[in-house]
Amino acid sequence: MLPREHPNAKRKATLNTESIPVSRRPKVAKNVARVHINDDDQLDTRLFNHKKTRNEQVGLVQSFKKKKRNLHRHHRVINVSTQSDHVRSDFGKKSTEMTHLLESTAESTTLEMSALSVKEEAIQLLWLAVRLLLSYILDFIPDFVANVAIGRLSAVYSSKFLAAMSLSCTFTVLTSYxxxxxxxxxMETLCSQAFGAGKLYELGIFFQTGLIVFVGFFIPICILSRFSAVILIALGQVPSIAYLAQELVLYALPSIPLQVFNVLLRKVLQGQSIVKPILYAGICGNIAHHLVIYILVWHTSVGYISCSIASCAMAACTTIPLLVYVIRCNVYVFRDEWKGWQFKECFRILPEFIRLGFSGLLMFLCEVWGFALISLLSGRLSDAAMAISASSIYLSFRRFNWIFYGSVAMAGSIRIGNALGANNPKKASLIAHITASSAVIFALVTSTLMHGVRFAYPMMFTEDRDVVDLTARLMLLTCPFQIFAGLTAAIQGIFQGSGLQNVGAKLNFAAFIVMTLSLGMLMAEQLNLGLLGLWLGMCCGMMFGGIYCIYWLYHVNWEKLALDAQKRTE
Structure with a gap:
């Protein structure tokens, strides 16, 4: 039965917000990300005066629902509250560096693409890339200084020493590195996604798992290093150069455990966008390296072995300060989230760690083997010493180029991993496109630089005019292909952050092994281009990788990648 009619029932049945009690009025807070209205909530019984007519009650309900729909439409996306005076990551944890991170709640996936500031994200990505760039430069300088110092030891044997260094680096890359x-x-995939999901305690477990994996491989690495000369000779290298390379490999062997420990610490910190301590540790290592090189090369008779001794000193002086920083400062590893040594948990996640690591290893190996094949094949050319020396100098400049767009790729990998771990696929997509575009811009700069210093750069390493001319021709012919090198580096970083190392491994195998080897040998032998033909084959492979990068970016399902990241961090 309907309640009896109120005497004032003839007034218009419209919903006036003043008629709603204060406790039930829909309010819009200034500093909230979304206005939530529960559809199951009913109108307060005080809105339904028992003396109102049925028509008045229906009018009140319809009016209230209309206003509720308007609230949903009008307040669908509201800017989140401003940062507090100390910069916080969007995961609710304090960040030790002035770096804005990403939203961690599942609701962040509902942000519209129009609300994602491309400019703001580009600034954050490039700021992280700049700091990573500085750390890569600090990693590049020691090899550059060692090559210059060894090349100046003797005018007669400089080409031989440089060739030995090139072979030793190739062997080290194919084994311990x-x-x-x-x-x-x-570590790069797991740490960034775990931090994005706010599960900091997992970082320590990943750190321990990495140590366990390395211990299992260290003894085989030592055995291979002991017989490195025999292996190099079996691969067709000149015996005298192979034995010089073996000495360099053996003297550098003590630095390997320190380098692995350093890499594990770096990945844990980089996953949190913490880079400053890595820079400080790199500065300490560079100072130690340069002092050892200067003393041993110019004030002792140690000779070319000094570069391996200096690498050991650098590894120690880089790792120890970083470890002290991590232990003493208020950053994660030995903080509240560190639960001690958890071997049971390590072995539980070991299959996933090995799967990601093996896929990433294949991705890395296919690229490195492509460059190593060029070094090995150049040793089989008619003038092996000149070809290896020119290839070594050119490759050192390529490494210098890589640190520019490689730093952008690494920054993109970290940010994409954080976004996917935070279940924010739209932001991950945005970061991926910014990463690829930024890598192309950096590649254009390095391409111009390669053209400009094609004669000056090789003259810093050697006075052999034939080596200088060959290197200059090589830099001139390959500088236009740096754009594709930048795109290839970018897509590899995106694969790392997304946990798609297996896709990257297939791409690198096709680009750096199949195309480089087949086209390189064809142009080197059938077209009589020699070393130029080998490197042009590599450039064709990078062109293929760059084109695939563009195709993949426009066909990937970011929602599925975000779901995979959530499962990975459970």
């Missing part, structure tokens, strides 16, 4: 990079690939 390969394992290190596989561990780093798994």
């Amino acid at each position: 390969t394992i290190t990079m596989g561990i780093a690939a798994a």
Whole structure:
């Protein structure tokens, strides 16, 4: 039965907000990300005066629902509250560096693309990339200084010493450095996504798992290093140069455990966008390296072995300060989230760690093997010493180029991993496109630089005019392909942050092994281009990788990648 009619029932049945009690009025807060209205809530019984007519009650309900729909439409996206005086990450944790991170709540996925500031995200990405760039420069300088110092030891044997250094670096990359990079690939994906999901305690477990994996490979690495000369000779290298390379490999062996420990610490910190302590530790290591090189090369008779001894000193002086910083300062590893040594948990996640690490290792190996094949094949050309020396100098400049767009790729990997871990696929997509665009811009700069210093750069390493001319021709012919090198580096960083190292491994195998080897040998032998043909084959492979990068970015399902990241951090 309907309640009896109120005497004033003839007034218009419209919803006046003043008629709603204060406690039930829909309010819009200034500093909230979204206005929530529960559809199950009913109108307060005080809105329904028992003396109102049925028509008045229906009018009140319809009016209230209309206003509720308007609130949903009008307040769908509201700017989140401003940062407090100390910069906080969007995961609710204090950040030790002035870096804005990402939203961690599942509701962040509902942000519209129009609300994502491309400019703001680009600034944050490039600021992180600049700091990573500085750390990469600090990593590049020691090799550059060592090559220059060894090349100046003797005018007669400079080409031979440089060739030995090139072969020793190639062997080290194919053994110890390969394992290190596989561990780093798994750490990069897991740490960034775990931090994005706000699960800091998992970082320590990943750190311990990386140590366990390295211990299992260290003894085989030592055995291979002991017989490195035999292996190099079996691969067709000149015996005298192979034995010089073996000495360099053996003297550098003590630095390997320190380098692995350093990489593990760096990945834990980089996953949190913390880079400053890495820079400070790199400065300490560079100072130690340059002092050892200066003393041993110019004031002792140690000779070319000094570069391996200096690398050991640098590894120690880089790792120890970083470890002290992590322990003593208020950053994660030995903080509240550190639960001690958890071998049971380490072995539980070991299959996933190995899967990501092995895929990342294959991705890294295919690229490195492509460059290593060029060094090995150049040793089989008619003038092996000149070809290896020119290839070594050119490759050192390529490494210098890589630190520019490689730093952008690394920054993109970290930010994408954080976004996917925070269940924000739209932001991950935005970061991926900014990463690829920024890498192309950096590649254009390095391409111009390569053209401008093609004669001056090789003259810093050697006075052999034939080596200088060959290197200059090589830099001139390959500088236009740096754009594709930048795109290839960008897509690899995106794969790392997304946990798609297996896709990157397939791409790198096709680009750096199949195309480089087949086209390089074709142009080197059939077209008689020699070393130029080998490197042009590599450029064709990078062109293929760059084109695939563009295709992949426009066809990837970011929602699925975000879901995979959530499962990975459970």
